[in-house]
């Protein structure tokens with residue numbers, strides 16, 4: 679751990695096609711250009727054996743009960759926690775495409791109990807910041823470019839958005855909501871200034887857990 683400074687755990691959340699992948703890439707490139715140690719991650723992480731089951735489920739080649747796939751998504755985060763902790767303590771900032779909140783939002787949108795959905799997430803490393811890219815109602819209904827994966831349907835995304843809104847309103851100041859319909863460049867500028875302040879702020883703080 680260089681000079682005792684840890685990296686920050688930064689999460690992007692939002693519906694499918696909300697621009698998370700673009701924004702996480704832009705932030706990654708910016709931090710790299712400033713010689714800040716930074717790594718991208720994403721959940722689900724599809725390469726592990728659990729990740730492969732999740733991939734089969736998302737691509738509709740496998741069916742599983744809602745509760746079972748929910749716990750698989752959570753287990754997929756748990757199986758990476760040692761790696762996440764180690765990287766952060768080594769001073770690397772992690773920019774992560776989706777985390778526990780997607781787990782809760784997609785499963786609760788199917789009708790599973792919100793608190794039941796959140797329970798297996800308790801104890802995971804708590805993010806230092808969540809950047810929530812909120813798609814407008816128009817955006818959600820006008821989007822034609824959803825893909826082929828499970829969940830990529832306008833009506834379902836609307837329900838997912840409602841759960842994200844609920845989480846955002848009850849989480850603390852580490853949640854930052856952005857209008858996802860802005861030009862990517864403008865959005866990036868706002869995200870970058872918050873991210874840089876967070877890196878400074880958390881460098882000497884201990885890691886916390888989701889509770």
Ligand code: NYM
Nearest residue numbers: 694721722751776777780781784785829
């Ligand atoms: N997803 C993602 C969940 O349902 N639960 C989770 O815990 C996570 C991390 O996986 N439609 C869903 C949301 C997405 C899908 O993610 C694949 P991505 O980022 O679109 O590849």
Ligand code: MG
Nearest residue numbers: 694695827830
């Ligand atoms: Mg997707």
